Amino acid sequence: MPTKAELLIKANGLPIRPGVYIMRDRTGKVIYVGKSAKLKNRVSQYFQNSEKNVKTAKMVASVFDFDYVLCDTEIEALSLENSLIKQYTPRYNIRLKDSKTYPYIKITNEEYPKIQFTRKRLADKAKYFGPYQSASTVFGIMSLLNKTLGIPNCKLSFPRDIGKGRECLYYQMKQCCGVCMGHVSAEEYNELIKCAIDILKGNTREAISSLEAKMYAYSEAEQYEAAIKCRDTIRALEKIREKQKVVDSPDAEYDVIALYSDELCSALAIYSVREGILNSKNDYIFGADKILDEASLTTFLVDYYSHSDSIPKKIVLDDTVSVENELLSSFLSEQSGRKITLWTPQRAEMKKLCDMILDNAREKAKVYVKEYEKDNSILFRLAELLELESIPQRIEAYDISNLGAEHKTGGMVVYVDGKPKKSDYRSFNIREVEGTDDYACMRETLRRRLKHLSDTQGSMGEYPDLILLDGGKTHVGAVREVLNEMEIDIPIFGMVKDDFHKTRALCTESEEISIAREQAVYGLIFRIQEEVHRYTVSKMSNAKSKTIKKSSLEKIKGIGSAKAKSLLAHFGGIATIKNASLDELCAVKGISKNDAQAIIDYYKNGV
Secondary structure, three states, X not given: OOOHHHHHHHHHOOOOOOEEEEXXXXXXXXEEEEEEOOHHXXXXXXXXXXXXXXXXXXXXHHOOEEEEEEOOOHHHHHHHHHHHHHHHOOOOOXXXXXXXXXXXXXXXXXXXXXXXXXXXXXOOOOEEEOOOOOHHHHHHHHHHHHHHHOOOOOOOOXXXXXXXXXXXHHHHOOOOOOHHHOOOOHHHHHHHHHHHHXXXXXXXXXXXXXXXXXXXXXXXXXXXXXXXXXXXXXXXXXXXXXXXXXXXXXXXXXXXXEEEEOOOEEEEEEXXXXXXXXXXXXXXXXXXXXXXXXXXXXXXXXXXXXXXXXXXXXXXXXXXXXXXXHHHHHHHHHHHOOOOEEEOOOOHHHHHHHHHHHHHHHHHHHHHHHHHHHHHHHHHHHHHHHOOOOOOOEEXXXXXXXXXXXXXXXXXXXXXXXXXXXXXXXXXXXXXXXXXXXXXXXXXXXXHHHHHHHOOOOHHHOOOOEEEEOXXXXXXXXXXXXXXXXXXXXXXXXXXXXXXXXXXXXXXXXXXXXXXXXXXXXXXXXHHHHHHHHHHXXXXXXXXXXXXXXXXXXXXXOOOHHHHHHHHHHHOOHHHHHOOOHHHHXXXXXXXXXXXXXXXXXXHOOO
């Protein structure tokens, strides 16, 4: 492994230009991505004998080599850094979750727009609001909009389905405006959607003003029912405003950001104020190994606002937040098309608001640490029982499920810090094993999984701290052979079940370790064993159902997937097809007389 001095020599050879640097560990995996206006100065600092914080020192100790990309400007470097962090998901960078996992509210771009829940932002000219912290938050907001404005939440498509059905229960409860019955024109409906957009942007007052103008216009035109609808909606919106916390004057619009950090974790709070009201809040928790310096927080906020359709003119930073102000302001101004100002308040009123948001961040951190310590104590005890060298932060568990010799599946579930990480689950269709040899299936599963440890991207490149197998000593021995062949040293234990198929103990190749009296450890192992079994069986069942759908009709000469679909659509099932006559089969589009005869002959032979 190169010494610090050798890496420093390489760093000193870098140009003094804007760019991005990419730190890699001994396997080639990217562990940190950063950017700098002066690459040489920034990268060389890492390998000098100057004092560093614990997180940075830990990262530097893992660096085997680094790459770099030159850029023309610092803003270009900031943008590239953000992209590379998303691409590589380095261990030591702070980041938003993958954009696919964050929920948004989507308003479709059509004659009668729909309000939908989504986790994907597409280039489809729709309007997106978010990202929100959880799906429950999104559904709560959508429900409020549906009830307040009467916007339908059904699966009907307008104008296609107007007048084709009866009034639904929501219309009778006055929670839907009745588009399907033709009670609302496209113009009126789009006015409701505009109100919804105003509310989602935090402009509730603007929505009320617009509705008041319409109410007076309807009243003057003696359209009293329409005026009453406007009045009821105004009252509902005013109730919403009453429940929201007023923190500033009615024209105030800004975000407030505060950061709480201690040796165990950091909590970043981003609160939005619109029309003087605390409109929304987002809290982000980062573990103790994440580097939160001025540069990394700048990159995080670039990513955060890249996912937002609403960047306020002012962003208020508590004095706990240190970012590259000029660079971030320039980037956000360029993105939003207007001047964005960042500032740290001094006057008492605004500082008081910052203190409140910092208190919220501190409370979020306390909750996280409490949960972390609880989970960590269980993992610590597990490490003691198994005599592991370190706490098993990443646990991978494996099981085999089969139905005869044809349907064999290996399943892998992953627990990180004692909690399931479902995005890392994987299944393996067994290809090399003849018959129903569970041990050979387990060997194939582990061999195929472990060959990905050298991957530089994705979760399969992560080293597990502990491998658990749904099986006993023989299973452990079988997999130990694979690890020895691949020269990989990872602790392996079997999860032994009793005669009632319940978790009994953990085992090596030669001994059992009882966990019966270790209630917390037992609970964790039991959950892992049940989860890997559930997941593997579900994957095997899916593979089986797909095979069965193909194995009958598509085994007949001349019948492919298209003809099989036509037959099933026409007859409704295999049983009816088996009993169909030649003429009935020929009546199906695309089925020739030869096809029909082949089907009859196939099933006549008792298949």
